Amino acid sequence: MEQTNKMKYLVVIAGPTAVGKTDLCVQLAKHYHAEIISADSRQFYKEMQIGTAKPTAEEQQGVVHHFVDSHHIMEEYNAGAFEQDVLQLLQELFTRKDVVLLTGGSGLYIRAVCEGMDEMPETDAQVREQLTQRLEQDGLAPLLDQLQQLDPVYYEQVDKANPQRVVRALEVCVSSGQPYSSFRKSKKQQRPFQVIKIGLNRERAELYGRIDKRMDLMLSRGLLEEAKQLYPYRAHNALQTVGYKEIFDYLENAYEWEEAVRLLKRNSRRYAKRQLTWFNKHTDYTWFHPEQWDEIVAFIDEQIKK
Numbered sequence: 552m553e554q555t556n557k558m559k560y561l562v563v564i565a566g567p568t569a570v571g572k573t574d575l576c577v578q579l580a581k582h583y584h585a586e587i588i589s590a591d592s593r594q595f596y597k598e599m600q601i602g603t604a605k606p607t608a609e610e611q612q613g614v615v616h617h618f619v620d621s622h623h624i625m626e627e628y629n630a631g632a633f634e635q636d637v638l639q640l641l642q643e644l645f646t647r648k649d650v651v652l653l654t655g656g657s658g659l660y661i662r663a664v665c666e667g668m669d670e671m672p673e674t675d676a677q678v679r680e681q682l683t684q685r686l687e688q689d690g691l692a693p694l695l696d697q698l699q700q701l702d703p704v705y706y707e708q709v710d711k712a713n714p715q716r717v718v719r720a721l722e723v724c725v726s727s728g729q730p731y732s733s734f735r736k737s738k739k740q741q742r743p744f745q746v747i748k749i750g751l752n753r754e755r756a757e758l759y760g761r762i763d764k765r766m767d768l769m770l771s772r773g774l775l776e777e778a779k780q781l782y783p784y785r786a787h788n789a790l791q792t793v794g795y796k797e798i799f800d801y802l803e804n805a806y807e808w809e810e811a812v813r814l815l816k817r818n819s820r821r822y823a824k825r826q827l828t829w830f831n832k833h834t835d836y837t838w839f840h841p842e843q844w845d846e847i848v849a850f851i852d853e854q855i856k857k
Contacts, residue, residue: 559645560855564654565590565661565830566751569761569824571841576654576749577614581651582848584772586615588637590655590664593789598624601769601777602794604794624784631671634663645744648856658829667740667749674726682718683727683786697721702730715791731829747854749847750836752827755844762819770812774798793818 562585564576576587582586586816589595597620617640622628637653644651653664686694694717699706701724709716720731727734752758778798784790785799797818801811830836839847 557649558640559648560851561641561665561742561744561746562650562652562851563654563661563665563746564657564751565748565836566656566841567758567826568604568656568819569765569823570751570753570758570836571761572654572656572751573610575841575844575847576652577606577612578844579847579851580614580652581612583652583851585648585650585652586644587652587654588640589616589618590633590653590657590660591628591657592633592657592660593792594619595622595628596620596624596789597622598781598784599777599789599795601772601774604642604644604741604765604769620633622789624781624789625731627788630657630663631668633660634668637664640731641744656814657825658826658833662833665742665746667738669735669738669809670725671734672727672729676721678725679718679722682721686714686718691717694718696720698724701725702731704730705735708732710829712825714820715788745854747837747851748833749850750830751841752836752838753840758823759820762823763816766816766819770815778802793822 552554562579562583564572564579566572578588579585593599594605596603598603606616618633618637626682631797641651653661655661660773682694686809691711691714694714695706695711697718698709698721702720705720709720711717723729723731723734753761774794778795781795781801782802785795790796790799794815797811797815800806800814801808806814837850839850
């Protein structure tokens, strides 16, 4: 991406599920004549509409949203590919925009765009397949034990409730013979644009109330029917996630419907907590309540003037 004389700004609006990122971003996009790039790793997929809380055309209010409905469920897509695609898109957007918004709750995808991805070695597809089979047969605990043996450093850091992260780390350990953590250099890439990072949060009770309400809305919009249609693809990475797994388990008679709904809400609240933990680890975020419009605009304007 070529450096222009005038500095360009990527404004990141991050935060947990249901906090109110979409509404704020649409208003900011109108204010700054900007376009929005979604960094929600599930909203990419056209087949996943209801369970991802994808903004409707009405909610988008005519603002251009990139990387919403950009891929099919059968396509493998990851943070590294997203980084490259977004950098290419930004090169084009910044020829006509001074400000672009990047928003979502997928911290890894946001970090990939802002700082770059660590260079990971090639891995063996058979290793991943074997690990995935072990996960399905024996659960996560034995894989965590193996990770603790092969890479105690990353074991202390990994989200132990996230099977994708655990499998990925083991895949690299087993394929390369080296600890996964040894490839995570965390060296920030220089970008030819300024990044302004804003985190959104609400009081815990308020946020959890919004999450429960959102789950009820998804269910009333037909989440069960959507999950039934997606059931044949349930092994896909994008569907190993809150909002679908609980219903897949219900469809496999693991529990009654009332329990599925309870778990849906509980696991969504837990997911929000994990998202906040991720963003709080990265101290370059400035935090606001989503309704602090004047303060947020003043903060962005102040960063632009620097």
